[in-house]
Amino acid sequence: MGNKQETKLAVALIQADIEIGSPQENKKHLESLMESAVQANPKPDLLVLPEMWNTGYALEQIHDIADPEGEASREWLSSFAAKHEVMVVGGSVAVKTGDEIYNMMYAFDRTGLQVGEYAKLHLFRLMDEEKHLTAGTRLVQFDLEGVQAGASICYDIRFPELARSLALGGAKMLIVPAEWPHPRLHHWRTLLMARAIENQMYVIACNRVGSSRGTDFFGHSMIIDPWGEIVAEGSESEEILTGLIEPELVDEVRGRIPVFADRRPELYTDK
Numbered sequence: 001m002g003n004k005q006e007t008k009l010a011v012a013l014i015q016a017d018i019e020i021g022s023p024q025e026n027k028k029h030l031e032s033l034m035e036s037a038v039q040a041n042p043k044p045d046l047l048v049l050p051e052m053w054n055t056g057y058a059l060e061q062i063h064d065i066a067d068p069e070g071e072a073s074r075e076w077l078s079s080f081a082a083k084h085e086v087m088v089v090g091g092s093v094a095v096k097t098g099d100e101i102y103n104m105m106y107a108f109d110r111t112g113l114q115v116g117e118y119a120k121l122h123l124f125r126l127m128d129e130e131k132h133l134t135a136g137t138r139l140v141q142f143d144l145e146g147v148q149a150g151a152s153i154c155y156d157i158r159f160p161e162l163a164r165s166l167a168l169g170g171a172k173m174l175i176v177p178a179e180w181p182h183p184r185l186h187h188w189r190t191l192l193m194a195r196a197i198e199n200q201m202y203v204i205a206c207n208r209v210g211s212s213r214g215t216d217f218f219g220h221s222m223i224i225d226p227w228g229e230i231v232a233e234g235s236e237s238e239e240i241l242t243g244l245i246e247p248e249l250v251d252e253v254r255g256r257i258p259v260f261a262d263r264r265p266e267l268y269t270d271k
């Protein structure tokens with residue numbers, strides 16, 4: 001808290017294409033985009049990557065190519081963060097733990113210290129995720145230099161309870177790595193906007209671009225402020241998207257329309 005809370009954060013979203021089933025190539029490709037992102041002036045404070053960037057949705061081979069214990073991904077993300085003194089939310093990676101595969105987000109501070117770890121809670125049946133992956137079991141938020149960030153991956157944004165619970169837990173930003181395809185651009189934009197407006201929080205969403213096995217991913221990564229204004233929105237091509245986060249704007253908006261004070265939790269169903 002204290003002064004750190006007032007600090008603005010420059011964010012860069014790495015809206016990359018992903019080669020299905022090719023973790024090494026994807027890492028190399030992302031690294032070159034991340035290297036160019038940190039050369040920007042002003043240098044970003046935080047990098048965010050897309051969902052399942054190591055394997056893409058290669059679900060039939062996922063047991064062979066997922067990262068054992070996430071070790072290689074964590075080591076690489078951590079050393080990139082430390083080398084460039086930049087915070088990194090490493091999108092998500094397919095991780096193998098025993099016989100289970102998780103869609104897992106890792107977050108690091110500027111020293112390379114891991115500050116968060118989140119396994120996707122809601123698995124997306126339309127892409128058979130639930131047949132191959134194991135769902136996470138807990139909500140996660142982590143500290144990014146005095147600002148609480150809530151973790152959410154792709155389909156998770158269809159569940160307003162998740163973002164609301166994170167906001168009630170103190171999150172001022174919702175971070176959303178995704179592989180969200182056509183034809184549901186309208187859903188993507190509307191849901192992200194709604195999560196920002198209803199929770200009066202920043203939404204920072206990084207989607208992939210490109211096509212895999214007949215599915216077209218549209219990018220349109222977004223940074224939305226707590227008033228619902230779009231700070232930045234990507235095209236449908238590969239790019240690095242940047243924007244400035246002003247955490248104090250969250251308090252200002254929450255003060256202006258006191259949604260949290262006006263809730264009637266005694267009337268809402270728990271289940």
Ligand SMILES: O=C(O)CCC(=O)C(=O)O
Nearest residue numbers: 124154155179180181184
């Ligand atoms: O909810 C959607 O329409 C897309 C979700 C998705 O692609 C995912 O969670 O991987």
